[in-house]
Amino acid sequence: MESTHNAAAPEEQFAVQCRGVTKSYGTGDARVLALRGIDLDVRPGELLMLVGPSGCGKTTLISVITAILSQDSGNCEVLGRDLQAMNKKERTRFRGSSIGFVFQFFNLLPALNALENVSVPLLINGQSRGSAETRAREVLAEVDLGTRLRSLPAQLSGGQQQRVAISRALVHDPKLIVCDEPTSNLDHDTGRSVMTILRGIAKSPGRALIVVTHDPRIFEFADRIAHMDDGKIIDVVDGKNRERTQ
Amino acid sequence: MLRLALKMLMGDRAKYAGLIFGITFTSFLVTFAFSYFCGFMTRGFALIAENPVANVWVMDPAVESPEQTINLPDSALNRVRSIEGVNAAWPLALSTAVARFPNGRFQPFQVICADDATLAGVPALKDGASPAxxxxxxxxxxxxxxxxxxLETPILKSDQWPSGEPxxxxxxxxxxxxxxxxxxxRRVLIRARSDALPRYPPLPLLYTTFPNCARILLPxxxxxxFVLATAAPGVFPSDLAARIHDRTGLKARSSEDFKADTVRWFLINSEDVGDIAAMLSLAMSVGFGVTGVMLYMFTNESLKQYAVLKAMGASSRLLLTMILAQAGLCALLGTGLGLGLCGIVGQLAIDQANYPFRMMWFTPVVGAVMVLLVSLVAAAISARPVLKLEPGVVFAGR
Structure with a gap:
């Protein structure tokens, strides 16, 4: 198996640590091997970009890391929890409390205003409406949307929508945030401003970001860039000087 | 989350309005159809309802409804009167006769012969006329x-009872x-017009006394x-009916039981009722289909939103609760609007067209329960893809 993870000190804690993760879809002749033995580490405070051509397994990998899919084999520990050891209910609860999501198409709920959209993760975690909205208000203010609390997604620009989506990903203070093509629907300047926010988030203590992207313009924001192809991580490079890190 | 679920529902105004309209339509259709059926059945036992003083109806053992009768021996009246617990008893006869109008046209009538002593059984008369x-x-x-x-007669005197051609x-x-x-x-003279209850099947009525009946009907x-009886104070009509049956061998039924017998008789024997019931069942099925499909479509079109919630950690139970809350709200609103609309349209139909519409206490209840049931079943069916949904579909690569 190809080893693409960093050589880590034995006592080092990882936000994500995958070893030999495989995942396939279908059965028999229709079986497709989407992940072919993935080794990946993501450290707290790190922004890791996952890049590669369509169909290379990026989405499957983040689905496994976020406990949406179960791997077929291998081990995947996220925030110190072994995902394979959790049942479906525990995975759902873990996802709700510990992981934040930012999607390509923002995926805000169109009928809810910005404040309500950002409150959703807290409400899912059982918080009261009042405390959820207080916290959501604070987070929206941090991304300069304190004046657009009652705006519906359709009344916001693409950049504003993505900032609402980022607020939603942050509101419950998750330790891992997964962003799926966060800038692909944004113009260059807006994309950069969104990445600046995400970069700042990654620097928060104990928090890690995984960003799936095709957009080379934002590679400079990465601490490391993992290149995937055909279900494998073929290369991990430093985000700044693009040197191989393993 | 339930509040947000309802906001999600109402956020898409066009779909929300469509859903409410669909359920309102179903609720209206089901309740109206049911009330229409009850209206028919009520008209079926109009003769019984028209004689509210009578507690007990005595008849030939083979008679099951006022629609199909055979006469009793004349002695039956005195036999019933002699039974302990009978406060009063009087006769009532039904027959049919074809009446010829002055222009030569003819029309079958149901002839109702009332007791000439009491004139019991004569309905309320128009224009303040006296039954006497x-x-x-x-x-x-x-x-x-x-x-x-x-009930039409020639306007001109010259067209009435012409000597030559009709x-x-x-x-x-x-x-x-x-x-x-x-x-x-035999010529009969119309002395009054009445406000009797409409009949099912509809047929013009002709009321007169026994002596007049004897004169105008064929021998x-x-x-x-029927012998109609009232129970003495403290005697239950059903007990009195049982006693009359035991002592005379005649069939005796309390008014309420006789109404129920009549409804049953129509359900079994009337082909029209079967056709109406089939038509109503079809209408209800269409309504239920509309409701079910609309609810299903609404949930199905929101799958992506549910996938987002699921990805963010919403449990299947929470999503199911949200879907049921949405369906429940639509069902309640739609049912309420449908029932209100049904009441208004029904009243208009009665007032304007003398329509056989009767919204009894159980018709809205049955209509509401059925619509709620269908809505919940449709919601449960539409929840299945949500529960099976793989939240990974929210990622761009999927």
């Missing part, structure tokens, strides 16, 4: 009995007090169809 005028020879009261345009196409007006009809070659061995 029925005691005059050949006096009758006519009533459309739920029909429309069947004047079938002469202009007509509604029968009025003072007009004459010919029954079995029959007996002219007694």
């Amino acid at each position: 005028m029925l005691r005059a020879p050949d006096a009758v009261i006519v009533d459309p009995g739920g029909t429309d345009g069947k 004047h079938l196409n002469a202009p007509t007006r509604e029968l009025a007090v003072g007009d004459e009809l010919l029954i079995n070659d 029959e061995p007996h002219l007694l169809t």
Whole structure:
């Protein structure tokens, strides 16, 4: 198996640590091997970009890391929890409390205003409406949307929508945030401003970001860039000087 | 989250309005159809309802409804009167006769012969007429009995009882007090018009007394169809009916039981009722189909939103609760609007067209329960893809 993870000190804690993760879809002749033995580490405070051509397994990998899919084999520990050891209910609860999501198409709920959209993760975690909205208000203010609390997604620009989506990903203070093509629907300047926010988030203590992207313009924001192809991580490079890190 | 679920529902105004409209339509259709059916059945036992004083109806053992009767021996009246617990008893006879109008046209009537002593069984009369005028020879009261345009007589005197050819196409007006009809070659004089309950099946009614009946009807061995009785104070009608049956061998039923028997008889014997029931079932099925499909489509079109919630950690139970809350709200609103609409349209139909509509206490209840049930079943069915949904579909690569 190809080893693409960093050589880590034995006592080092990882936000994500995958070893030999495989995942396939279908059965028999229709079986497709989407992940072919993935080794990946993501450290707290790190922004890791996952890049590669369509169909290379990026989405499957983040689905496994976020406990949406179960791997077929291998081990995947996220925030110190072994995902394979959790049942479906525990995975759902873990996802709700510990992981934040930012999607390509923002995926805000169109009928809810910005404040309500950002409150959703807290409400899912059982918080009261009042405390959820207080916290959501604070987070929206941090991304300069304190004046657009009652705006519906359709009344916001693409950049504003993505900032609402980022607020939603942050509101419950998750330790891992997964962003799926966060800038692909944004113009260059807006994309950069969104990445600046995400970069700042990654620097928060104990928090890690995984960003799936095709957009080379934002590679400079990465601490490391993992290149995937055909279900494998073929290369991990430093985000700044693009040197191989393993 | 339930509040947000309802906001999600109402956020898409067009779909929300469509859903409410669909359920309102179903609720209206089901309740109206059911009330229409009840209206028919109520008209089926109009004769019983028209004699509210009578607690017990006594009849030939083979009779099951006022629709199909055979007469009793004349002695039955005295036999019933002699039974302990009977406060009063009086006769009532039903027959049919074909009446000829003055222009030569004819029309079958149900003839109702009332006791000439008490005139019990004569309905409320129009224009303040007194039932006592029925005691005059050949006096009758006519009533459309739920029909429309069947009681017409020529406007011109010259078209009435012509000596030559009948004047079938002469202009007509509604029968009025003072007009004459010919029954079995005997002239009868209309002394009043009544406000009797409409009948099912609709048939013009002709009320008169027993002596007049005996004069105008073809000779029959007996002219007694029912003996109507009131129970003495403290005696239950059903107990009295059982006692009358035991002592006389005749069939005796309390009014309420006889109404129920009549409904059952129509359900079993009337092909029209079967057709109506089939039509109503079809209408209800269409309504339920509309509701189910609309609810299903609404949830299905929101799958992506549910996938987002699922990815963010919403449990299947929470999502199911949200879907049921949305369906429940739509069902409640739609049912309420449908019932209100049904009441208004039903009342208009009664007022304007004398429509057989009767919204009894259980019709809205049954309608509401059925619509709620269908909504919840549709919600449960539409929840299945949500529960099976793989939240990974929210990622761009999927």
